[in-house]
Each structure stands twice: as structure tokens, then as C-alpha cells.
Amino acid sequence: MGVKLLLEKANVPGIRTYDVYRREGGYAAAEKALKEMSIEAIVEEVKKSGLRGRGGAGFPAGMKWSFIAKPEGVPRHLVCNADESEPGTFKDRYLMEFLPHLLIEGLLISSYALGSNDTYIYIRGEYAWVATILEDAIVEATKNGWLGKNILGTGFDCMVHVHRGAGAYICGEETALIESLEGKRGNPRIKPPFPAIQGLWMRPTVVNNVETLAAVVPIIKMGGEEYAKIGVGRSTGTKLISACGNINKPGVYEIDMTISVEDFIYSDEYCGGIAGGKKLKACIPGGSSVPILPANLLLKTAKGETRYMNYESLSDGGFATGSMMGSGGFIILDEDQCIVKNTLTLARFYRHESCGQCSPCREGTGWMEKILQKIELGKGESSDIDLLWDIQRKIEGNTICPLGDAAAWPVAAAIRHFRDEFEWHINNRELSQTSNFGLQHYADPIHVPA
């Protein structure tokens, strides 16, 4: 069993309630932070921990905190990003649903460190019952003196408010989230100014993912240096992985980032192997927007080395032969899955979720979906593959927010690694309607030059 820092108590009966959470050692880190530590010391521990943003971008959390502006007389805000909408990702939901007080405790410590008296949890609208669980936890925490006025006699006031979104992937992007929290359409803002300077209501704001804020609790409890000893290199601490697709045991797993991808997929402690005894064909290891990898490049890097479940190893080889840790949304495709169809559903997703602000994304996502649909329906032409490639290139890097890149990458990676499957669809129009390209060579050992 690996180290568990976040989900250790997830199976304790009643842990969702304040009493049980407290009895199990909950709010001890908050007590330590507010009573024994200075604000600078808390920020320092988070910096030392090497904690990287768990929402997908992996930006160092302590550094993000240190950017927040502190103009005299202007309120500052912490906003928790619980808009979890990246296909393949459902880890934050698990954490909030089963350990709501862990998040509240992390929010309290972080709000104290940042000087946020009104902290918001922006939760995706569909997680309505999870919002209720959080609201109940807030009431309990307030009753017990962990939220409200003059917390623990420190003079610090903090209230946490739940704000339900209404179905828009784009609101996971921090400036779109802020717009949405202001009661507007989720159109991302042009940066700079960054939220740390002008965010919610033009006030200094830090937006962090649920898992990032929950991780602040063990960091304060054990100290940043100890936390940083877990994991490897710049992948410190533990990471929640939501595993789904064609595996025996889909679910949310906490890993220390030293486990190999192969062990994660095949060990009984985690995914438990490919469902139905089938063969592994491909994997999208970090949420739908990161590059898909064929089995051979997933388990080993292009250099023939074992690939591990951490930021550095998953991105080894760059986009040419690697992928990304992303949000930890781990999607497994077995030998019977069609890459063209899978890419089409993702292209449709991004077309649906584009906010429409930037032409390359608004128009490009629609074109990509249409062309993929055409190929999938057995009407593709050989020029379509190059056209798709051309469109995705014209989206990437040419939009205000990263949704453009997120839409371009899955298409690019599918063509990069599975071009012959696309060609097969185009050259076998009728056959492709009744059968499947299958595994082919995608699991073959890669040739490693001596």
C-alpha cells in the first residue's frame, strides 16, 4: 500500500460529519496553523512542500500564493475551483463527497494565509448533492467555531460560501470561473492582469483546485519538507487519480508518484487490469485534453525506460512521444475501441464547450468535429487527415485561454500516433462501418536504437 495523505480516512464510517472528522484528528492542522504559525510560515511550508496545482496545469501552489497583491483596504479572496469538468476526471467530487471537512479545513488554513475573509467554492452545477454536503459541512464547521468571526480567538474572520455553476466546462479556467462567479457568461479574460492582482470583483484573488487546497492540510500537519520527501523529483506528495474506461476497477486512487504506469494499470490495488481480459490499446493519462498514447509508448518511454505515474515521466518525450499528468483523469481504451470515434466524441465535447470568444476555437472545434464525423461515417477522403492536422495547428496557441490547446491536442495526438487507423477508415469505407481496426501494432515493443 502506498502512502495516503488525503484519502487515508475516507472509509471511516461517518467521516463526512464533523464529530467523526474531528475525533479522527481533523482540524488539528488548522489549529496548529492559526495558533502557532505566522502567515509567512504557512506560505513557506507550502512552498517547501513543492505542491503543484492539482487541477491540470501543475503550477507551484506556494508560488501562486506569493503573487497575491496586498493593497491597503482592498479585500482579497480565495476561490476553490470545484468545477471539475475535464472528461475522465472525477477525483474532486470523491474528495468533497466523502471528506468535505478536509476541504473546509484546507480552505480555512489557506484563507488565513491569504487573508481571505470571504472564500468561495465554485462547484459545477451538476454536482448538486455534493454542494449540499459542503453546505452542511460549512454549517457544522461554523457551529464549532472553525468558520465565522474571530476564529480560535485569533481575530481572523472567515466565511466559506458555495456557488453552483450551471454547466460550462470553460468555467474551470480561472478567469472564466471568476466571470461566472460575478454572474456573467464564462468568457475567459485576457491576462494580464492576473487574478492575483485583479480577480474577483477586480480584487486580488487566488484560485486553487479542490485537491490542491485539501493537500495543504497534510502539508501543515507534517511540514513541507517531509511532504516533499514523498514522491520523486518535482512530483512531490500524493496525487489523486480517477481511473476509468475499460478497466476492472474504475475509481479514485491516491498514489505516491513513484508507481509505474504498468503497475498502476495491472495491480489489484489499483485498476486491476483490463476488463474482460482484453489487451490494452491506448490511454489518455491526464484528462481528455492531454495527448493519447498507444500502449507501447504508455508503458515505456521512447528510450525504452519504464514510465511512471508522475509529472516528469508522463511528459517524457514531449508531445512527440509523451503526454501529461494533467488533472489525473486516467482513461484506458482496450483493443476493441476505435480511436477515430473516441476522438470524435472529444472533438464534439470541445465544440460544445467553446465559449465562442476566439474565432480559431469557435470555428476550428466545429470543423474538427464535422471532419471526424465524416471519417467515422465512412465518408472520409485522404485529404481530411491533413486538413484536421492543419486546423488543430491553427487553433493551438491562438486563443485567449487554454481551451483552444485542450481541443487541439487530442486531435493532434490521435493523428500522430494512430494515423494508420484514420487511413484505414478512409480506405475501407464500408468495412469501417461494420468492423474495427483493432489493436494492430499499437502494443508492439518500440524499437530502441542501440
Next chain:
Amino acid sequence: MSLQFNNEQMTEFKSLVARYPEGKQKSALLPVLHLAQDSFGGWLPTEAMDYVASLLEIEPIEVYEVATFYSMYNLKPVGKFVFEVCQTGPCMISGSENIIAYIQKQLDIKPGETTKDGMFTLKLVECLGACGYAPMMQVGKIYREHLTKEKVDAIIAEYRMQVVALN
């Protein structure tokens, strides 16, 4: 204006607005639109949006542009129970297409349609964050996960029973 929150809904409205600083009441727009949709029959007629605008002291256009942007707001009447079935990648590779086809057959409607008795609406939606429990659908405020044909039958029967019990 005939559409109005009752006392209980008005209390809820006030508690939603109180979550934001004074003068920033527009921030409550998304939660208030949820409340309006739940209160006024599952969708947002123009009258409901105008009412929300007047309550929040903002222009009606500010409400329309938000209501049309977010996919959870229904701008047309819907059935008593809305089956929102996920069709994105992870659900697709876990068999959502068969479930969608089966629901269509059992209810005799296409995506976007409502059954003649006004009971069920079928809506295809994008990723709802339940990829590990696929295939799945959202019905009202809850998720129905690990769907099979048998489960779909049981769910449809369950909602039919609910209505019978209410009548």
C-alpha cells in the same frame, strides 16, 4: 407579473444574495436562476428571466445572455423527469451508445424530445464527471450510474410509480 417566488423561495433567494458583498448581487445570478428553474416548472420562460432581473436589479439582457450560455438552464418546457445521458469519450467507450438507443426505444422519443404524456425528456449531454461509474445519466439533482438495460427499465418504472403515488 404572475410568476413570483413564494415565501419559502424568497427566503432562499435572500440567503443566496447574502453570500456576496453588498452591491455585488449580480453574482447570485447563476444560483438564483437554478432556484427559478426549480420553482417554475423546470424551465425558464422569458417572464421568469425578467422577474430574476428585477429582483437582482439588473437588465433583462444580462439574464438572457447568461441563461443561454449555460447548458443546465432549459429555455423550453421539459418533461417531469429529464434524462440527461452522458455521451462523451469515457462513457462512450463504456457503452453509453447502447444505453441511449435503449432509452430512445423504451420511451419512443429522440434526443431533445419529450414523451407525449409529458413525463420524460431525453437530453444528450457532455461529461458530467462520473466517468468511473459509466454509463450514467443525471435525473434532476441526482446521478444514476452503472446503467444497464435492466437498470433503465427499473428507473423508468420508479418514476412512473412516483407520479402515480403523487396523484
